[in-house]
Amino acid sequence: MNAAYLALRDDPRCLGGAHLQPAETATTIRDNLGETLITDGPFADTKEVLGGYYVLDASDLDEALEFAQRIPAIRLGGAVEIRPLVVIPAEDAF
Amino acid sequence: MPQYPVAWLVTTGRNRAIDGLRRERTLEDKTRLLRNDRLTVTMDEIDLDDSTVADERLKLIFTCCHPALATEAQVALTLRALGGLSTREIARGFLVPEETMKRRLSRAKAKIKAAGIPFAVPADRLLPDRLSAVLAVVYLIFNEGYTDRGDLASEAIRLGRLLAELMTDEPEIYGLLALMLLHDSRREARVVAGELVPLAYQDRSRYDRAKIDAGRSALGRALALRPTAGPYVIQAAIASLQADENIDWDEVTVLYEHLERLTGSPVVALNRAVAIAEAGSAGRALELVESLDLGDYRYFHSTRAELLRRLGRDDEARQAFERALRLAVTDSERRFLARRLSELWPSDGS
Known part of the structure; x- marks a missing residue:
């Protein structure tokens, strides 16, 4: 498994990527009549499409939320899902 | 980033x-x-x-x-x-x-x-x-x-x-604390022998005076911190009035109006309707209730039922009580609604 992932990453066409933590760790931001609505869980409306992403270095979820809330798509009826990355770390064990 | x-x-x-x-x-x-x-x-x-x-x-x-x-x-x-x-x-x-x-x-x-x-x-x-x-x-x-x-x-x-x-300096915390203490002071009077007792029929000697006093002093503290009351402080003020021997329902109505402007909540409007009814106009209260869109909210149906009953519209009242009974979630509520329903049967000839 790991070797296969490593091979993908070493393929020169691969520009980057990250392993997302499971959907249960997601937080979604929407706009509700001008107020920011923060909810637990992923953005699940399948009629919508993923429009873009940011990779963000934040010290905690509040900092990530602050950044995400500035994304104009929220004001246009969109939603922003925040998902932590898996920071693997061989030596950095739990 | x-x-x-x-x-x-x-x-x-x-x-x-x-x-x-x-x-x-x-x-x-x-x-x-x-x-x-x-x-x-x-x-x-x-x-x-x-x-x-x-x-x-x-x-x-x-x-x-x-x-x-x-x-x-x-x-x-x-x-x-x-x-x-x-x-x-x-x-x-x-x-x-x-x-x-x-x-x-x-x-x-x-x-x-x-x-x-x-x-x-x-x-x-x-x-x-x-x-x-x-x-x-x-x-x-x-x-x-x-x-x-x-x-x-x-x-x-x-x-x-x-x-x-x-x-120590957040008025809404004291407001919430006051609200909870004042509501809880009526616990022993609110459910008797497993049945919900409406405010008007409660035995006031069963109220917990110490909790009422503690609630009122928390309310006083909240108002001292900021005279323009937030939603919990207003609700506490309402609960404080309701702990009085003779409830000033007009004053309660005014406070609910204030709360409604602050929250825009139809549930608050429903409570205002109850206050209007208690102040003496069940008809006007029903009008307000029927203008609300509260779907399957159980207290919407029990309130509507009670108002219909007071206005002598027994058939409609019965239907509304039946719906409220289906939506009830605690046994004490069920017992109260069942009693109201049973009282409506004999008086009706149909």
């Missing part, structure tokens, strides 16, 4: 990139990371709380009531981390199997850890929102225990007292 996100992604070894970023962090950032590490420890120690010092408890409340957690998770975590209830007791309070509650708690703890929900009192600009989330959780716990689960209500009051000790 890194200045050039794509470049950052291209870097071959992701961990090396992250290490690089970490090297560039200032000392302050490092301290923040350290604090994050400590969060893990604290949340794992959730089971042996209680000795946690005041400052830590306050942070813990804000962590448990973070809006990125589902409401039921916020409630369960708050009760577990700060209340005196075991997982089994919380499960029983919310009528779910203990295993379900255990999973809910561990999922919530996992999210706190993975998503980086901070273990801190929120920054000033976030505080009003976050504090109202905390108060909402406490009030939810109280309401869950409003009729039949006195232990949950007591737990909510304990949490309210704790908050008032930890943040």
